[in-house]
Amino acid sequence: MIRFDQVSVRYADAAAPVLRDVDLHIEEGELCLVVGRTGVGKSTLLGAVNGLVPHFTGGTLAGRVTVDGRDTAHHPPRELADVVGVVGQDPAAGFVTDTVEEELAYTMEQLAIPADVMRKRVEETLDLLGLADLRHRPLAGLSGGQQQRVAIGSVLTAHPRVLVLDEPTSALDPTAAEEVLATVTRLVHDLGVTVLLAEHRLERVVQYADRIVHLTGDGGVTSGDPATVFRTADVAPPVVDLGRLAGWDPLPLSVRDARRAARPLRERLAGQPVPPARPERPPTGSGGGPLLSARGVVVRHGQTVAVREANLDLYAGEVTALMGRNGSGKSSLLWALHGAGPRQAGTVRVAPRTEDAPGAAQQAARRGLFGGRRNRGPRGAVALVPQTPADLLHLETVAAELAQADRESGTAAGHARGILDRLAPGIEGATHPRDLSEGRRLALVLAVQLAAAPSVVLLDEPTRGLDYPAKQALTGIVNALAAQGRTVVISTHDVEFAAAAADRVAVMAEGEIVADGPTAQIIVSSPAFAPQPAKILAPLAFLTVDQVKRALAQLAGAR
Template structure:
């Protein structure tokens, strides 16, 4: 169905080819997962399938790419639209209509599909992706995860033979991600659709993959079975890392298979108590920095946040979790002071007393609470990184220099680079540096791991740890349960605008089948959250066993 024949892609002014001598075939009805660190060429590989590379992106493509017998060199994207459906990383970029139902129908209108067939497919897709209750909603009113499902649905209605998905679950909560992946798998198994998917959250998708394409970073590509590729790959989900640490063979790729293999490991760890992922903050250093009472946010009469009470303490990292549309982002914006608030109060402790950020000018509010939105690029509007940093220094009114902060978060970014040309991780670092230049004691991050690979997430955890060590309170809204397990002291779970759980990370997420990380599911009822905890205890046990 998809064939790359000695394909090399070279962009102008790039140091080397994005892809080099790629030679591979993806069969009909196959789900093929593309893995690799950020910037290794995954998006280029996906873009070459429907001709976006090089017809739209520029650069030079050497070799030959064919899809269902059509050579992409001779067929631009519009001539492949009936065969290849593409969903990009940011769903908003692909929307062309105003409402959910209109967006689902748009692609079929362009392909001149009959009205009766269009209506039937729209209804099927609404049910398939759980969008029936949103059919008349405006797209801009949807949460990020809801927009992602609409974007996928707008492609599925055209019934393409090839589906290209770039980070399809990045904005989805665990349950919604499972629903989308189940729908995609059904298309593969029942309809023979060929799916090429790039995804950083491998723990969600690797069990569904027939084969894996690994891009190690030198432009080449390796293709093989998931177990074969991931056994030696530098990038792997927690379940694979656990299998490596326990020396399991064959390597399990699903929680079910891992639990079957884990009985000896559980027995070995049963009498041991793992060290906490994050050392607890001493009570004497847990000063209360923010107090929120009765926080209520409504949109057109619909409550997004319902009378929420929340306290944030110095040195504490809080993960804010919950399904899409549960009110997480609305709560963060209300705490920061920029978002709407129907009722409630916020008090941020300061040298001159407690202040409500909603009641002061925006510049002063930034010095109380800093917020990085779901899409960091929303806060970038100047022509170079230097201009953004200089503007931040001018507005912050503090002695903290944004350039020094950026060099600490993501060293090596050139001043002359346009902010829109940065990777997702670099954009996040730039916006975080801009916000931290105002020296807020409260830092709010809305879905910061979206678009980040495992290596970048580890770097972000280091940044969060440093912020907490400085005595700041950090809140991270996230659907990434593996990240929350590694980064957070505390987890707050929201549902329909209410706080339904609030407590230490171990207690909250281990008790939830939805939010538990893979290691916790595999080793339950043992209190392990991360592979690092397991590896540390195994090493300690081995060391004790070798002592005279």
């Protein structure tokens, strides 16, 4: 169905090809998962399937890509629309109409499909994707999971034989992600659609994959069955990492299979003290009081109440994960705490800056990774990285953005560059920020915002587009901020990241904070929010693979 024959892709001024001599054959009806580090070329590989690469992205493509017998070199995307359906990382960005039904019909209108056929296909797609009750709903009022299903449906009405999905669950809560993946697997099993899917949150999708395509980072590609490829891949979900650590063979790809293999490991760890998931931090802060205190915060968007009487105290040296379903009010609360967003009622008070209250916290703030003279501009007190971080980028090169961040923050030249290299090493300074992948662009914005070492750091879905090593680097940076007396709030659907990074979890539902407490207590109590190691090793209280690794090392040392 999809064939790459000695395909290489090189962009102008690039030091090396993104893809080099790729030979790949994907059969009809396969669900093929594309994996690899951030920036290795996954989006380029996907774009080559429908001709976006190189017809619209530029660059040079050598070799031959064929889809259902059509050579993409001679068929631009518009001539492949009836064969290949593409859903990008941000489905809402591709909507061109106002309602669900209109969006499902739009692609067929462009293909001049007869009206009676269009009506029939719209009805079939509404039923297939569970959208019938939403047919007249405005697209802007849908949840993230509903928008993702509409985006998939809008390309399915053309009856493509291939579906290309780029990060389909990156913006979704766990329940919505399960709904979307259930839809995708149904397309594969019931309709024989070939699905090519790139995803960083592998723990959500790996169990459904028939084949793994691994981009190795040097332009090369390897493919094979998931258990074989993940034995040596440089990215892997927690269930695979745990299987590698325990020496399980074959490697489990689902929590169910891992629990069956984990009985000896659970017996070995029973009674063993569970190491802390996060490093212990020395006491910091301004006299024990909160750095930020919110009382009775109300946010309305038109007639919709997004946040209802929210109360929240944020303390120095603490990392808080803000979780909940799509549309529960997390982003609205963050913007209200920052001060740039609307707030119809309530108060938000920020403690005096550490420069104005000399002491241990000030001294800590001037040391380490985020040290240096603190900026007295807006980012110096409360910083916010939004869900669309590219909105904060306006200069022509990565180097210019980083230099501007250093100047505004009053830090030494190269300070922001050092933060970026911890998050996503190897980004060329001459690169235009808009040419970066989603993950690398996010890393750049994080570096720009964190350069000022603000007292309160608000991150809205910061792990979108980040691979596992980049998330580990982000966890290290978040811990460094907390250790130096800042408070960090992370709105996230990434339960594995929350388990590793957060001291505390606050859960929102319908605009209210319905649960707030220690991470282990909150996330393990909900199947939707429990990380994979917790599900595999329950009733033991392990949240991360790293905790298991350290516990096993303690056992080995005791002997």
